[in-house]
Amino acid sequence: MRIPILKLGRYLLISVQVELDDQTALQFQEDLLNKIHQEGSLGVVIDLTSVDMIDSFIAKVIGDVVEMSSLMGAKVVLTGIQPAVAITLIDMGVSLQEVQTALDLEQGLERLQQELGG
Amino acid sequence: MSNHSCIEIANEWGIVSARQAGRELSKEIGFGSVDQARITTAISELARNIYLYTEIGKIDLEEISDNHKNGKVRGIKVVASDKGPGIENLRDVMIDGFTTSGGLGAGLPGVKRLMDEFDIESIPGEGTTITTIKWLR
Ligand SMILES: Nc1ncnc2c1ncn2[C@@H]1O[C@H](COP(=O)(O)OP(=O)(O)OP(=O)(O)O)[C@@H](O)[C@H]1O
Ligand SMILES: [Mg+2]
Numbered sequence: 001m002r003i004p005i006l007k008l009g010r011y012l013l014i015s016v017q018v019e020l021d022d023q024t025a026l027q028f029q030e031d032l033l034n035k036i037h038q039e040g041s042l043g044v045v046i047d048l049t050s051v052d053m054i055d056s057f058i059a060k061v062i063g064d065v066v067e068m069s070s071l072m073g074a075k076v077v078l079t080g081i082q083p084a085v086a087i088t089l090i091d092m093g094v095s096l097q098e099v100q101t102a103l104d105l106e107q108g109l110e111r112l113q114q115e116l117g118g
Numbered sequence: 119m120s121n122h123s124c125i126e127i128a129n130e131w132g133i134v135s136a137r138q139a140g141r142e143l144s145k146e147i148g149f150g151s152v153d154q155a156r157i158t159t160a161i162s163e164l165a166r167n168i169y170l171y172t173e174i175g176k177i178d179l180e181e182i183s184d185n186h187k188n189g190k191v192r193g194i195k196v197v198a199s200d201k202g203p204g205i206e207n208l209r210d211v212m213i214d215g216f217t218t219s220g221g222l223g224a225g226l227p228g229v230k231r232l233m234d235e236f237d238i239e240s241i242p243g244e245g246t247t248i249t250t251i252k253w254l255r
Contacts, residue, residue, distance in 0.1 A: 019138075021131070021133070021134045022130045052154075053141075053155055055159050055162040055163055055166070056163060056222045056224040056228060059224075060221065082151075083152070084152040084154070084155035087152050088155045088156050088232065091228065091231045092159065092228035092231070092232065093214050093228060093231070094228070
């Protein structure tokens with residue numbers, strides 16, 4: 001299973017709609033980095049509205065994606081994290097502290113535009 | 119109790135099956151969305167540890183009930199068992215950040231916080247059994 005990555009100007013948009021098994025998560029990591037490289041993207045919004053569980057493995061993959069993207073010059077904003085998922089992450093003691101978040105895709109894009117100046 | 123299922127964890131697909139079964143059963147028992155996420159996440163952590171550190175193991179899910187002073191209370195019992203290498207130092211693995219695999223080391227201490235009851239039994243060379251319960255409030 002592959003997660004589709006949409007291009008919008010110099011941004012990439014991803015809406016995770018599938019169950020995140022390990023393979024899918026790692027494949028996504030690779031696909032996203034390749035896409036950032038190919039397109040010279042400056043910003044990425046990853047929407048997690050449909051994700052109903054993030055365990056420590058997936059949290060690590062997401063954290064790594066954010067760090068790797070930033071090494072490549074692209075800023076990542078996570079959007080749509082469900083309340084239950086946020087609470088569970090805190091219970092788990094997993095912090096995505098360095099990670100930028102916003103309520104939904106639209107606000108995520110706005111956030112990128114503000115930070116990157118258009 | 120008839121509401122019982124057993125998922126074999128022999129590869130990473132077992133992890134997905136186990137958490138789907140956990141999500142279904144916890145919904146059926148009547149847990150709210152936050153507790154469903156907690157239970158599903160705990161199951162995912164336990165299943166992934168079996169996948170990572172042992173050859174094969176299983177996750178047993180069961181609806182349970184107990185008589186409290188305010189009447190009957192329902193809950194879910196999750197038992198993760200394997201015949202893997204076992205854990206040498208049980209105290210170490212319960213410390214946040216302790217990992218032998220480059221993970222976050224959040225798994226076991228996280229499961230303990232997500233669930234209401236947590237018990238770990240491990241014999242080096244023989245295997246590990248972790249029993250956890252979440253009560254419906
Ligand atoms: N079923 C098991 N059999 C043998 N060793 C185990 C088992 N479960 C956990 N361990 C050991 O306990 C350590 C801590 O496990 P824990 O799940 O807390 O963290 P992790 O798996 O290393 O990282 P994370 O879960 O955050 O990705 C593991 O690194 C491993 O050495
Ligand atoms: Mg683990």
